[in-house]
Amino acid sequence: MPKDNVLCGEFFMNGDIACAEGAISAGCRFFAGYPITPATEVAERMSERMPEVGGVFIQMEDEMASMNAVLGASWAGVKAMTATSGPGFSLMMENLGLGVMLETPCVLVNIQRAGPSTGLPTLAAQGDMMQARWGAHGHYEIIALVPTSPQEIFDLTITAFNFSEQYRVPVLVMADEAVGHMSEKVVIPRISQKELVNRPRPRGSPEKYLPYDSRMGLVPPMAVAGEGYRFHVTGLTHDERGYPVMTAEAQDKLVRRLVDKIKLNAKDIVRYEEIDVDDAEVVVVSYGIAARVARYAVQKARDEGIKVGLLRLITVWPFAEDRIRELAPRLKAFIVPEINYGQIVREVERCAAGKAKARLVPHMGGGVHLPETVLEAIREES
Amino acid sequence: MTKMLTVEANPMDCYLRVDRIPHIWCAGCGIGPATGCFIRAIDRAELDPNKISVVSGIGCAGRMAGYIKLDSFHTTHGRALPFATGLKLANPELNVVVFSGDGDLVAIGGNHLIHSARRNIDMTVICINNFNYGMTGGQVGATTPLDARSTTTPYGNFEYPFNVPYLMTACGATYVARWTVLHVRELERSITEALNKPGFSFIEVLSPCPTVYGRLNKLPRGLDEMRSYREKSVIRDGADPKDVDLSLNGPIVVGKFVDIERPTLWDSYRQMLDRASKL
Amino acid sequence: MNLWRKPFDLDEKVTEPVKMHIDIDRCKGCGYCVEFCPRGVLKMAGELGPKGYEMVRVVYEDECLGCGLCEAICPEFGIYPATEEKGVQPTHA
Numbered sequence: 001m002p003k004d005n006v007l008c009g010e011f012f013m014n015g016d017i018a019c020a021e022g023a024i025s026a027g028c029r030f031f032a033g034y035p036i037t038p039a040t041e042v043a044e045r046m047s048e049r050m051p052e053v054g055g056v057f058i059q060m061e062d063e064m065a066s067m068n069a070v071l072g073a074s075w076a077g078v079k080a081m082t083a084t085s086g087p088g089f090s091l092m093m094e095n096l097g098l099g100v101m102l103e104t105p106c107v108l109v110n111i112q113r114a115g116p117s118t119g120l121p122t123l124a125a126q127g128d129m130m131q132a133r134w135g136a137h138g139h140y141e142i143i144a145l146v147p148t149s150p151q152e153i154f155d156l157t158i159t160a161f162n163f164s165e166q167y168r169v170p171v172l173v174m175a176d177e178a179v180g181h182m183s184e185k186v187v188i189p190r191i192s193q194k195e196l197v198n199r200p201r202p203r204g205s206p207e208k209y210l211p212y213d214s215r216m217g218l219v220p221p222m223a224v225a226g227e228g229y230r231f232h233v234t235g236l237t238h239d240e241r242g243y244p245v246m247t248a249e250a251q252d253k254l255v256r257r258l259v260d261k262i263k264l265n266a267k268d269i270v271r272y273e274e275i276d277v278d279d280a281e282v283v284v285v286s287y288g289i290a291a292r293v294a295r296y297a298v299q300k301a302r303d304e305g306i307k308v309g310l311l312r313l314i315t316v317w318p319f320a321e322d323r324i325r326e327l328a329p330r331l332k333a334f335i336v337p338e339i340n341y342g343q344i345v346r347e348v349e350r351c352a353a354g355k356a357k358a359r360l361v362p363h364m365g366g367g368v369h370l371p372e373t374v375l376e377a378i379r380e381e382s
Numbered sequence: 383m384t385k386m387l388t389v390e391a392n393p394m395d396c397y398l399r400v401d402r403i404p405h406i407w408c409a410g411c412g413i414g415p416a417t418g419c420f421i422r423a424i425d426r427a428e429l430d431p432n433k434i435s436v437v438s439g440i441g442c443a444g445r446m447a448g449y450i451k452l453d454s455f456h457t458t459h460g461r462a463l464p465f466a467t468g469l470k471l472a473n474p475e476l477n478v479v480v481f482s483g484d485g486d487l488v489a490i491g492g493n494h495l496i497h498s499a500r501r502n503i504d505m506t507v508i509c510i511n512n513f514n515y516g517m518t519g520g521q522v523g524a525t526t527p528l529d530a531r532s533t534t535t536p537y538g539n540f541e542y543p544f545n546v547p548y549l550m551t552a553c554g555a556t557y558v559a560r561w562t563v564l565h566v567r568e569l570e571r572s573i574t575e576a577l578n579k580p581g582f583s584f585i586e587v588l589s590p591c592p593t594v595y596g597r598l599n600k601l602p603r604g605l606d607e608m609r610s611y612r613e614k615s616v617i618r619d620g621a622d623p624k625d626v627d628l629s630l631n632g633p634i635v636v637g638k639f640v641d642i643e644r645p646t647l648w649d650s651y652r653q654m655l656d657r658a659s660k661l
Numbered sequence: 662m663n664l665w666r667k668p669f670d671l672d673e674k675v676t677e678p679v680k681m682h683i684d685i686d687r688c689k690g691c692g693y694c695v696e697f698c699p700r701g702v703l704k705m706a707g708e709l710g711p712k713g714y715e716m717v718r719v720v721y722e723d724e725c726l727g728c729g730l731c732e733a734i735c736p737e738f739g740i741y742p743a744t745e746e747k748g749v750q751p752t753h754a
Contacts, residue, residue, distance in 0.1 A: 064464070075455065076473035243448060390682045393742075415693075567733070
């Protein structure tokens with residue numbers, strides 16, 4: 001074990017563990033969580049590893065407490081994370097909103113399972129995708145990344161921390177039980193400090209510090225507790241001083257900035273992987289575990305001579321609107337296999353704006369699509 | 383915004399966000415004196431204000447975070463304690479104070495209250511008990527006395543309230559006290575003791591709520607409620623928390639009920655780290 | 662003040678009245694200082710301040726010993742000892 005106890009090398013590990021290790025490589029030194037299948041292993045791994053790397057692990061009394069403890073730790077200057085699944089995700093929503101409003105960098109991992117309600121605790125689904133975008137009340141913008149393998153969950157957890165620090169927003173890692181519980185090879189490189197992003201820090205004197213100073217850009221510098229800045233932050237609508245202001249003007253200014261700081265930087269945040277899209281007439285848009293089945297189906301379809309490509313979304317929120325709008329005019333159809341009854345397909349349909357069909361291939365959850373199902377849809381639309 | 387030029391200035395103004403004073407609390411509200419006691423406690427204890435973090439929840443008492451000139455966090459309803467837990471665990475050097483109301487801490491935040499006390503995490507909790515949900519207009523709360531009127535119990539409250547000091551003692555708090563805002567000197571001393579004492583310190587502060595609770599329960603002016611404190615309160619340091627429950631017409635037992643030593647979360651956490659390092 | 666016994670240092674420790682200043686921008690006329698002053702120094706003024714609340718007035722100036730109870734019990738941080746130099750107090754801490 002190297003001196004700072006951060007792993008490095010090639011490992012055979014499951015997604016949950018890879019997620020925990022990704023957080024550690026990213027500099028996460030605080031984890032507060034609550035056991036929930038299938039995310040429990042993230043907490044268990046963190047409980048083992050946090051003391052080894054000089055971090056803190058605590059199992060809180062419920063998911064609301066977990067989310068708040070993560071926010072508190074971030075405000076004390078520590079990179080913090082929690083992991084949960086559907087029911088816990090629902091509980092965390094109000095305080096995710098607090099994190100957005102206070103502009104707190106942190107990472108929330110949702111290893112999705114079938115819902116609604118208790119659903120199928122041990123089986124995969126992708127039914128929380130819209131909730132990831134709109135789950136908390138009020139209008140806001142969030143970043144959600146979707147991994148498709150244990151290696152990617154490792155990589156994207158680091159990306160999630162970097163985005164959260166850069167944009168001062170909670171970032172969601174929307175994995176699923178299949179990716180979380182499968183074991184594959186994970187290569188953990190040596191991460192240099194230069195690759196990690198840290199929140200913008202205030203530069204002037206404490207007397208002049210404004211917690212939400214937007215004069216230099218959409219992401220204000222962040223002071224943390226105990227440094228003498230004596231700031232006040234609140235979940236109420238506030239102005240640059242952090243003080244609650246009960247006016248429509250303050251609301252306009254604040255909500256616009258909270259949304260714009262992500263929306264206007266979408267180009268840097270939106271990531272996707274494309275296979276064989278250049279000459280495609282039909283494009284399969286997929287994410288997470290469903291994308292692995294989709295890739296196989298696309299391959300088989302190509303073998304049959306169908307001009308089909310795969311657009312695998314890595315960033316689901318903000319949505320890859322520009323790319324869909326770009327592709328739509330020259331395609332016959334988008335095919336969206338997802339493990340829900342139609343969530344991201346709505347975004348695809350919206351952005352296609354009638355220029356290409358958006359065909360949903362649903363799976364209610366509890367498993368993954370059969371490649372034949374996706375292949376059948378590809379054949380029908382091409 | 384016009385700046386008010388005062389010829390005189392309150393010596394405690396250095397701890398207040400004077401650009402937001404006068405505050406929103408009603409005439410006669412006890413949160414003001416409680417805040418004053420807190421400020422004088424930090425001042426006289428000569429604690430480093432830069433290391434004090436105040437976390438509050440939603441409600442009238444929760445607004446205190448916006449008036450005090452320290453690192454302060456106005457969080458969601460009931461969740462001040464876990465937020466404070468995260469702050470403290472991530473930076474143990476911080477002196478974390480949770481200042482919130484009875485509804486926020488004992489009702490919606492009840493789960494977090496009992497677990498934080500159980501953990502004996504090093505923080506000071508000041509619970510302003512005005513016997514109702516004041517900010518939203520005077521609804522019944524977990525501390526509203528039996529038979530008291532509120533906007534959601536127009537025929538009188540039919541639930542028994544918590545005996546909060548008893549609850550805290552049972553959960554493992556190592557410092558439990560109750561004062562009213564009439565007892566300004568004792569409250570200030572209690573807060574100083576609590577701030578300096580490691581472990582979970584809990585101080586219940588009874589406060590008049592003239593606009594709602596008081597008005598609905600025949601105590602229309604803050605002065606009426608304060609006078610009732612003067613008549614009915616009896617100081618009994620070391621009283622058994624079991625016997626200090628409050629009722630509409632009964633005595634108000636105040637004092638320092640519990641002041642014990644117990645390993646704090648940090649003590650047992652360090653032992654765990656010791657064990658972990660030996661593996 | 663009627664003392665039932667005379668303190669030995671009564672002649673050395675001559676009490677000086679403290680001048681309390683009432684901030685009329687802050688006072689909300691709740692009456693706590695009037696009610697709880699141990700020496701009855703303050704009374705309600707009978708006139709309204711700039712915000713429409715009834716003001717408080719120092720009536721028996723010489724009786725005030727600066728115990729500070731009014732200062733501590735005021736919900737508005739609106740009554741405090743006047744200083745000799747006029748001007749805003751320098752901040753410490």
